[in-house]
Amino acid sequence: MYYIGIDGGGTKTETIVSDRFGRCLGSSLISGTNPNFVGADPALANVAEGVRLAMEGLDPLPIAHVAVCIPGMRKYAQEVAAALLLEPLRITAASDTMSTFYGALVKEYGVVLLAGTGSFALGVAPNGKTVTIGGWGPVIGDDGSGQLIAVKALRAAARQFDGTGPPTLLTDKIKDYYNIDSINDLKTKVALDNVSKLTYFVRDAAEAGDLIANVILRETAQNLADLVTDTLYQLEFDAEITDVALAGGLWELGDLLTAPFKALMSGVYPNVRIIPAVFPPVVGALLTAFRADGIRWTKELLDNIGTTIPERKGSK
Structure with a gap:
């Protein structure tokens, strides 16, 4: 099962994919996804593209949960689920405040x-x-x-x-x-x-x-x-x-x-x-996905994240 954290703003969007143990398997860095800056349709398209790039080369395992931590995106949760071909219950759409908090302080x-x-x-x-x-x-x-x-x-x-x-x-x-x-x-x-x-x-x-x-x-x-x-x-x-x-x-x-x-x-x-x-906001988004699915932030999980964050794919 994959867990995905997405942190987006007006100019860039980072996506990271891991397994349930915090072992990071892929990531991407693309342009902005804040709908207030780029518009709703381009924002949704960029979210989907960021996930596609981050999952390149991975086995087709099910996605357990995705945390989409982007200002202005909460009202588009249904559209995000549709763009990613997932059930809405597997999506947490939030602003970037708590993901930034969790990533920075843990x-x-x-x-x-x-x-x-x-x-x-x-x-x-x-x-x-x-x-x-x-x-x-x-x-x-x-x-x-x-x-x-x-x-x-x-x-x-x-x-x-x-x-x-x-x-x-x-x-x-x-x-x-x-x-x-x-x-x-x-x-x-x-x-x-x-x-x-x-x-x-x-x-x-x-x-x-x-x-x-x-x-x-x-x-x-x-x-x-x-x-x-x-x-x-x-x-x-x-x-x-x-x-x-x-x-x-x-x-x-x-x-x-x-x-x-x-x-x-x-x-x-x-x-x-x-x-x-401690970590960038995209890791805070990943931690948000774990929390939403009931997975605790153990020392092992945090250590795995810290040692396995992969190179980014894509461009600004």
Whole structure:
């Protein structure tokens, strides 16, 4: 019997397949499956394609359970089951909050801060109290997210064009990215699903000393620290030591983001331990599939996952 975890967002989707003992047998990495970004039909098609790629070369054994941990996908659970040719009872459709939590901490309490295309903080206290802050999506706003970094970069370029803001290296980088001659052409180029990669141009501009890019990253660090401190406050973690695990691709920006974030956190909650995620969210999705089918997360199962995660197939 196979267990499958799927973790998707606005720009990429990871799928992992294992047996009931946590021995990972295949995986894939393809483009986005958040229906709010790419649309429902392309999202469902990508989910099916990700599973197909991850199961290439495997024996045709039955699929016991699939956890689909993708924002906005819960209302499409029936359609996911149909796309994968499975009974609906074998599908758990959820957001990426608990899968991120389970993967990052592999325990029942603590705080996970996800910073990727979107952002949120999820905290669980020892008494079971749960608090989630953020995760509102690109329209209402994901503070500290890659999407918001990209939006701020676009705004900076627009202000320079209008003559209401200072010059910034971001302008030329954005023109190159969209293959345009004038920032004014952004009005017909920008869409929700094509801005998040601008995040890395902000990092590059900041490393080159660009003032605006550095301000954007400092504001992002503050936004992310606020997510965690507000979560800890609502959980009433006054002086207790707890782990805060950092998950999501935004931390690949390195010290330009992590250093100010850690400094801000230490000034408010000095006893908090900031740690890297134990596993990526896709493993949290796999753990969600096990849990939904009544399989406990034993040390043997977790060790098997940790030593057998295979190479990814597919492309971004």
